[in-house]
Amino acid sequence: MEPHLQGKLDEIAARLRKASSVAVMTGAGVSAESGVPTFRDAGGLWEGHRIEDVGTPEGFTRDPLLVWRFYNARRRNLLDVAPNAAHHALANLERRCRDFALITQNVDGLHARAGTPNPIELHGNIWLNTCTGCTHYEWADATWRATGNPSAASFPDDPRCPKCAGRLRPGVVWFGEMLPDWAVRRAEQAVCRCDVMLVIGTSAVVYPAAGLAHLAAARGAFVVEINPQRTPLSKEADAVLSGKAGEIMPALLQRVASS
Numbered sequence: 414m415e416p417h418l419q420g421k422l423d424e425i426a427a428r429l430r431k432a433s434s435v436a437v438m439t440g441a442g443v444s445a446e447s448g449v450p451t452f453r454d455a456g457g458l459w460e461g462h463r464i465e466d467v468g469t470p471e472g473f474t475r476d477p478l479l480v481w482r483f484y485n486a487r488r489r490n491l492l493d494v495a496p497n498a499a500h501h502a503l504a505n506l507e508r509r510c511r512d513f514a515l516i517t518q519n520v521d522g523l524h525a526r527a528g529t530p531n532p533i534e535l536h537g538n539i540w541l542n543t544c545t546g547c548t549h550y551e552w553a554d555a556t557w558r559a560t561g562n563p564s565a566a567s568f569p570d571d572p573r574c575p576k577c578a579g580r581l582r583p584g585v586v587w588f589g590e591m592l593p594d595w596a597v598r599r600a601e602q603a604v605c606r607c608d609v610m611l612v613i614g615t616s617a618v619v620y621p622a623a624g625l626a627h628l629a630a631a632r633g634a635f636v637v638e639i640n641p642q643r644t645p646l647s648k649e650a651d652a653v654l655s656g657k658a659g660e661i662m663p664a665l666l667q668r669v670a671s672s
């Protein structure tokens with residue numbers, strides 16, 4: 414790791430140790446080293462699909478089977494995917510901080526699988542099915558979690574509600590949809606009380622999630638961006654660590670733990 418990065422890591426580790434409250438926000442980049450495609454990098458998730466067709470309620474109304482094919486393909490990919498060193502380092506860091514909130518835009522559930530106790534999933538969870546006709550919801554990975562056997566997961570191409578026979582949809586937030594109130598409230602509270610905010614693996618272009626880092630900066634929190642690329646947030650961050658989350662996060666944790 415380059416020497417200039419070493420110095421920055423030492424400074425950030427010292428701030429994390431002293432912080433009375435830490436907030437973290439992650440995006441698709443934190444799952445990249447687990448083999449989950451990001452959205453906007455080359456070959457990304459939206460490749461081959463228009464966002465309007467698979468990432469909006471209008472797209473689902475127009476062609477629900479196309480949207481289910483898109484989400485079932487992502488669910489199947491997750492069966493062979495495990496949390497990476499960044500997810501584990503974040504779960505470990507949480508145990509070493511007085512007050513800690515993990516906010517994520519990701520729907521892949523990998524933070525929870527790495528041991529993060531209460532991830533704030535701003536955009537929902539890909540394994541959640543919700544009914545378009547009533548308040549019924551169910552977890553499509555329930556059997557997998559109960560048996561520990563991924564092949565127990567099923568991928569119906571047009572799942573229906575057991576209560577009202579209505580069409581089920583993936584329990585994620587699409588473009589043009591409001592984020593869950595509880596998640597936005599918890600995320601804003603965390604950002605408003607944090608001394609340090611780590612922003613990891615996000616292109617920082619999707620709102621209102623991207624606004625949280627600007628809120629932290631405006632409040633005077635020390636904002637750290639961890640990303641191999643620069644983003645619209647980079648110029649506002651107090652520190653930019655250019656690199657992969659799977660390498661930087663374990664190095665940062667090691668410094669926090671070794672003091």
Ligand code: BV8
Pocket residue numbers: 439440441442443445446451452453454457468518519520536585586587588589590591592613614615616617618619620621639640641642644656657658659
């Ligand atoms: C809303 C669904 C109110 C779940 C997603 C005009 C201007 C500004 C805003 C808007 C606008 N028009 C409309 C809006 C609002 C819109 C928006 O922000 N649009 C943007 C794109 C212009 N937002 C919404 O619609 C939100 N709702 O605002 O409601 C409303 C209502 C009506 C009308 C208007 C407003 C809903 C947003 C949620 C949409 N759902 N996904 C799913 O299937 O996943 S968004 C999608 O993008 C994912 O959830 C993803 O999490 C999110 C953000 O992407 P990133 O996570 O950042 O991933 P990305 O690929 O972009 O970047 C990866 C990064 O990782 C890169 O920087 C890369 O360098 C880095 N990286 C790569 N490898 C690594 C790495 N980093 C570290 N380590 C590595 N190894």
Ligand code: ZN
Pocket residue numbers: 544545546547548549574575576577578579
């Ligand atoms: Zn129903």
